[in-house]
Amino acid sequence: MSNTGTSTGIRVAVAGDIAEGEAIKVPAEQTGHGDAIAVFHDEGAYYALDDTCTHGQASLSEGWIEGGEVECPLHSARFCLKTGEVQCMPATVGARAHRVAVRDGEIWLHPGEEPTV
Secondary structure (H helix, E strand, O other): OOOOOOOOOEEEEEHHHOOOOOEEEEOHHHHOOOOOEEEEEEOOEEEEEEOEOOOOOOEHHHOEEEOOEEEOOOOOOEEEOOOOOEEEOOOOOOOOEEEEEEEOOEEEEEOOOOOOO
């Protein structure tokens, strides 16, 4: 099993590795994407957004995750985990969302691929 390339995705964790309400940061060097990508576990599902808040230089993987949203730890902007859409100010630009798949108990990230909503 390869762990590189977007056709099959990048294996980033085993399903039990990311606790409910938590996130991990996958470095840009591993994703081949311009930013690190945060993979979130919320309400039994996994989501991925660019890790850097669109308002300030803060890591969304370090934010508060609840109710399908992540709140930036710096200025409290909130983003939808499914779509990356801004939920409240001060951010005005959404975060890019990426597709995540769970296969055989493993979490696979597909950088640059739109999530199925």
